[in-house]
Amino acid sequence: MARALDAARSLVRRDLLLALRRKSDVGTALLFFVIVASLFPLGVGAEPNLLHAIGPGVIWVAALLSSMLSLSRLFADDHADGTLEQMLLGAAPLGVVVAAKAAAHWLVSGLPLVLIAPLLAIQYDLSASLIAVLTLSLLLGTPVLSMIGAIGAALTLGLRGGGVLLALLVLPLYVPVLVMGAGSVDMAAAGLGAQSQLLLLAAMLIVSLAFAPWAIAAALRISIE
């Protein structure tokens, strides 16, 4: 048990270090998030009431797309240089290994989104309490995106046109997170309280943390054999 946790910790540290050495990758996905969210007012008009209404949904959809961008690289680099095979052969349970990889993916691509989202919410003129709800919903929801996305990344590992295929596989599965995430802000805006939606997001997070590593590990074993 302690050995497995050690392996997970050092794997997260290694992935973070790798991400730190290639800052541009992280920056690109973040920039994509900001640009997509900034394009919508240009498309639909800058009418404040309209922006209030679409703001949470737009920010959430932009977060979905942006966290998906970096998914195809989640296992690809390790697969290319053979590290992934060593991880499969190693003593640490594969479920722990892939959970650590997904956690590192979230730290690199999900957490920055959560931190920058309040800034975008100000662009949409959301009130301070709504910004807090939005940030909290992203904090609970983006790890689920990383876990589900990792399943898709493992299944499409090494395939031609993997990126587009990955989007096709993963986006329908993101629907509940999107609905609950954007819904929580809408509920709060309507004065109904966001608690129920946030609790459901937390439930999804727990369920995905418990079950997604199995699916990711199974998919990886199939993809590499």
Next chain:
Amino acid sequence: MSARPMRWFWFSSPHTFFPLAGSIARICALAAAVLCVAGLYVGLFVAPTDAQQGEAYRIIFIHVPAAWMSMFLYVVMAFWAAMGLAFNTRLSGMMASALAPTGALFTFIALWTGSLWGKPTWGTWWVWDARLTSELILLFLYFGFMALKAAIEEPRRADRASGVLALVGVVNVPIIYYSVKWWNTLHQGASVSFTKAPSMAATMLVGMLLMALAFWMYSIAVALTRVRCMIREEER
């Protein structure tokens, strides 16, 4: 060893399954044709005109069975995918991938006939109702399954990878349905009422059940024929 070994896996070999699939497919195709004619006759000529919706309601004899089959086939597909992953039988993966196009077809028919029914009844081709939306997402899930299957060249890996996807999907389908339902109650006003006519005439129910059976038989016949084609292709 027991005296009489159970031969659970006798038909799991493509060789023994091939002739069996052929004869089952023939019987089911015949049954599908007969049931379809009977169901359409009951639906189009015997069932009374609906008091509120007029003749337009008759599309439900296609629509409702198609919607049932679209969801049921996904579960059957996931079942075969699980069998394939658990027992590593080649035939299970074939069954799963043979069911996917039929399931996608029924999903599409359900959406299409639904909008045909919606235009005269609700006055719009599409509403973001929970059932419509989750049916649309189901269609995307079918497409994802088929796309993954098509993208992987090695058949064993294709079967097992799409099997994992089908299992992940089948766990998600109820979650998607309930989340969309909730989203729907949050967003949608009461512009469209979904309360159907209070009770259904017996002949309408009979017509619908006949059509459901016909679609069922059709699915079996088509899926088994597709499996036979796959076996042929592989043995070539």
